[in-house]
Amino acid sequence: MNRTSASPRPRAVRISSAPEDLAGLNPLLVDALSAVGDVPALLDLAKAAGDAAPKPGEGRTAFLWELLASVTAVDVAAGRAIEPHLDASAILAQAAGHAALAGWDCPDFDGVHFDGAWGVFAAEAAGLRLEAKPADGCFLLQGSKPWCSLAAQLDHAVVTAHLDDGGRAAFAVDLHAPGVGFADPEWTSRGLREIPSGTVHFDSVPAVPLGDAGWYYRRPGFAWGGMGVAACWLGGAVAVARGFQDSLLKAADGGREPDQLALAHLGEIDRTLTALTAYLARTAARIDAGDLSGPGTWSEALRVRGNTATAVERIQTLVSQNLGPGPLAFDPVYGKRMADLALYIRQHHGMRDDAQLGALTLKGDHPW
Template sequence: MAEAQAAVGDVPALLDLAKAAAATAPKPGEGRTAFLWEILASVTAVDVAAGRVLEPHLDAAAILAQAAGLAAGEGRDCPDFGGIRFDGAWGVFAAEAPGLRLEARAADGCFLLHGSKPWCSLAAQLDHAVLTAHVEGGGRAAFAVDLHADGVSFGDPEWTSRGLREIPSGTVHFDGVPAVPLGGSGWYYQRPGFAWGGMGVAACWLGGAVAVARSFTTSLRKAADGGREPDQIALAHLGEIDRTLAALTAYLARTADRIDAGELSDAGAWREALRVRGSVATAVERIQALVSQNLGPAPLAFDDAYGKRMADLALYIRQHHAMRDDAQLGALTLAGDTPW
């Protein structure tokens, strides 16, 4: 993890780190999913922004591998059809926003992108992206696109966030940009890899929480070395953090084994992803609250690394939609069997 530490705050270096990691990192569902998630968690524990750069690059590699052989049919006459090479730096852009719409229109046997895509992190510094676009007949499909192509332009992100400051997310505009289809309408969301990727993000969140817990433990030990032993409240909070992280680490390891065993390769994968993501997001917020209450305002005001980590992590976990995701899980639970 020395490379990640050396690249903190340096986006080009973080992108180089992601490209190097992709050369050897396993893909989900291929037998070493737990190791993949350990990589994501370990890098994020060094720096949340580093994990935020690494995760979509590895996710794009997995999506392209999952789509291999599925792109036959419409789009096969595109000049770049079948010639997608996983080189350069990649992003994954699937978000939607009111008033913005990206469409993929068939034209002369190819697909051309028209419109705008929001929440495109680091887009101006990337080479390629997997993105979703609306298609004729309804629904959305996934496409691979060259972000250096003519017709691609980047809006000013106007990024004022204190968290993930080095990773602005803005809008990208497309004016007749060729795109390579990856599967058909709905494939991107229906494949089990969508759920697996969502759990990979949760592994990053967990890594960030581990870093917060480590800083708390270090602070308590340092205070004890100076003659100020932790009180019962601090010890109780540390104990809660310990059992929470131990339980979640075991849960993710068990879930990774289930993915590799083929037990989460159907519609149930997303249900499990909602459980994993909700459990980790709730734990992250709880751990941040406990540590912040115990350490007080001083590290937020004077410890740059601690303050950055807390702000980065608070923004990152907002990819979880809290009660809305729980409502989706509740609906799936009501309609099916439960493990309890």
């Protein structure tokens, strides 16, 4: 009897939710599978997910992360397209009531239109600078912002910009407004080919402030959003692990049982993913309980991201060594997944992030 599943139906990634709750993700995952490679369809999916997804810290953080992980397990680029829209939705919700910078008479936060697809552009790069200039009590964005994924296909974005006093603040901006220009990203990557990230130029573009100077980075949601990205990485790793298990079962059905090395590596992958999902479950519960909303929140985000990134890279290495060059050369789904995930995981800064965590640990910010 064939021990592999003949059905291509995608499966949810469980962190802690009950099976009946995870079953509610099935329609979204089926839609994600049909939208692979189709960016407009993926952005429509992001908008639909944004209408239904819980916000972090509101009692269902684990389910939010399961949604992100499950979509990414279907296709890494799909998760990469959906995650920023959900993050922007959370940022806008967190900013309600903190919209106007003290002393500046900008448009009311209620005037921001939430329709359409959103991105979050907070990266910096040498030689590029985006500034927010006061003008008639409001702000105009001037300059350039790097690493703006899918910018030309989005409607709005949350962007960070430098203020005259040296601080930085977040702003909501209409990407269809006059003065917004999109540079050709010249995207040559084999990973995340449908999610190009390029530079956006702003020439006196009106923007609505979200919170006061530094609010974007001070809020606990900054760390929570970083953990949400890690949930996407987890989903990619689960997909790689499931594919490896399926390949071993298929080989066994053909008469070639897995050797001890393959079984040992599958066992290590199981240990790694089981420990990681348990860690995320505990962290999500702490967020919902209010335990991760003050000092120590960013340290926990660095731990979550670092542990997840390490696990992803280890799983990719084990599977790649076991399966060899064949699937990389001839299996388009496997090859795409491995290339997409390898690029996505580079949002983690490796030892530089560990150095940041070490500095916080040296000051006593640790649980041990």
